[in-house]
Amino acid sequence: MPTTGTFPAFPAFPAFPAAADAPAEALPGAEVRYGTVLLPDQLRPGQLPRPRGPLSAFVTDALRRPASSDLGPAPPPADDVLCGEDGALALYCLYELHYRGFAGVDERWEWAPSLLTLRHRLEEELEDLVRREAETVPMPACDPRAGDCIPAALRAVIAGPSGPSVSAYLAEQGSLEQFREFAILRSPLQLKEADPHSWAIPRLTGPAKAALVEIQADEYGNGTARDVHQNLFGVTMLGLGLDAGYGAYLDRVPGAALASVNLASFFGLHRRLRGALVGHLAVFEMTSVEPMAAYGAALRRHGLPAGARHFFSVHVVADAHHQTLAAEALAGNLVRGEPQLGADVLLGARAIMAVEGRWSARVLAAWRDGRSALLPSAGPPDEAPPDEAPPDADRSDADQSDDFPRE
Ligand SMILES: [Fe+2]
Numbered sequence: 526m527p528t529t530g531t532f533p534a535f536p537a538f539p540a541f542p543a544a545a546d547a548p549a550e551a552l553p554g555a556e557v558r559y560g561t562v563l564l565p566d567q568l569r570p571g572q573l574p575r576p577r578g579p580l581s582a583f584v585t586d587a588l589r590r591p592a593s594s595d596l597g598p599a600p601p602p603a604d605d606v607l608c609g610e611d612g613a614l615a616l617y618c619l620y621e622l623h624y625r626g627f628a629g630v631d632e633r634w635e636w637a638p639s640l641l642t643l644r645h646r647l648e649e650e651l652e653d654l655v656r657r658e659a660e661t662v663p664m665p666a667c668d669p670r671a672g673d674c675i676p677a678a679l680r681a682v683i684a685g686p687s688g689p690s691v692s693a694y695l696a697e698q699g700s701l702e703q704f705r706e707f708a709i710l711r712s713p714l715q716l717k718e719a720d721p722h723s724w725a726i727p728r729l730t731g732p733a734k735a736a737l738v739e740i741q742a743d744e745y746g747n748g749t750a751r752d753v754h755q756n757l758f759g760v761t762m763l764g765l766g767l768d769a770g771y772g773a774y775l776d777r778v779p780g781a782a783l784a785s786v787n788l789a790s791f792f793g794l795h796r797r798l799r800g801a802l803v804g805h806l807a808v809f810e811m812t813s814v815e816p817m818a819a820y821g822a823a824l825r826r827h828g829l830p831a832g833a834r835h836f837f838s839v840h841v842v843a844d845a846h847h848q849t850l851a852a853e854a855l856a857g858n859l860v861r862g863e864p865q866l867g868a869d870v871l872l873g874a875r876a877i878m879a880v881e882g883r884w885s886a887r888v889l890a891a892w893r894d895g896r897s898a899l900l901p902s903a904g905p906p907d908e909a910p911p912d913e914a915p916p917d918a919d920r921s922d923a924d925q926s927d928d929f930p931r932e
Pocket residue numbers: 718744754840932
């Protein structure tokens with residue numbers, strides 16, 4: 526399998542204290558109930574993260590100042606912009622300006638030509654890496670310009686080799702502390718769940734647009750704040766005794782996990798890549814039901830109440846419908862209307878399969894080595910653990926599974 530350049534190994538970081546799963550009554554969030562709505566303090570922009578190298582230091586330093594058209598030359602990242610620490614974090618910060626931004630950061634930075642120029646430069650490298658990464662997932666035998674064939678092609682992409690299953694691990698043997706780590710790793714993605722895909726709404730037309738809006742309406746709770754999926758994930762974090770504040774754990778989330786968010790933002794912020802964004806969303810919806818059931822089962826095993834599990838229960842039901850909507854009504858109709866986008870639909874699907882497979886392999890490799898999958902709580906990693914398995918070895922893990930966490 527080709528790699529995407531430099532992939533810094535996860536840092537050697539001691540695992541959380543031993544996995545003596547606490548009974549439900551001892552859990553800090555045991556009282557969390559369905560219907561909880563995150564508070565304004567939890568919803569507002571997070572703090573700028575600590576830098577992880579020269580480029581992320583350059584970006585975060587700039588964002589502490591008033592927006593400026595003259596930044597001077599940016600240093601190259603210490604690693605790659607897809608799964609590296611410095612590169613992926615710098616890109617994440619640039620993309621975040623288009624979501625909620627960061628506390629105290631001048632909102633005019635969003636459209637400052639200086640940072641847009643830097644983002645463009647990074648995205649040129651990112652696109653090359655994404656296309657190479659997507660090629661690690663077999664291309665289905667189909668005519669990508671044929672809308673009628675797209676649903677089957679997406680199913681073929683999903684049915685191919687993938688990373689090991691984090692959801693199965695957590696359901697069967699993972700500790701409560703490992704589930705907390707999983708929630709932290711997913712928090713940058715899930716606390717903005719659905720937002721990157723909403724970029725596609727004004728860019729689609731006709732039946733494909735209608736299908737996307739139907740999916741997104743569910744993702745946003747059909748107008749009810751307590752049911753917004755972002756909110757439900759926050760409630761799960763509260764149930765796990767975690768901070769549900771937006772961006773609260775950004776410093777702990779490795780680049781391999783930020784890659785999933787950056788990928789959606791990259792596709793979402795470029796109209797020319799609307800096909801890839803649809804393929805990305807289709808894979809999320811089509812690979813959700815089994816993992817979500819497994820995560821819910823894991824939390825039940827650890828004694829968490831129904832309110833804390835609701836995020837996963839909702840997805841088991843909703844995505845049984847969304848998976849068909851996404852494949853047939855969204856992706857199929859998009860390509861029927863714009864056949865030239867079919868190749869990009871499959872690009873987006875194959876890219877997220879590859880990126881998610883790499884993420885899940887790294888998480889499980891850390892846990893099985895008795896390490897945390899998070900970055901250390903203070904400072905960037907100093908060095909790689911000596912026994913870090915190479916990414917290719919991760920991909921051949923014996924317990925590969927077709928399912929892994931999506932949304
Ligand atoms: Fe969702």
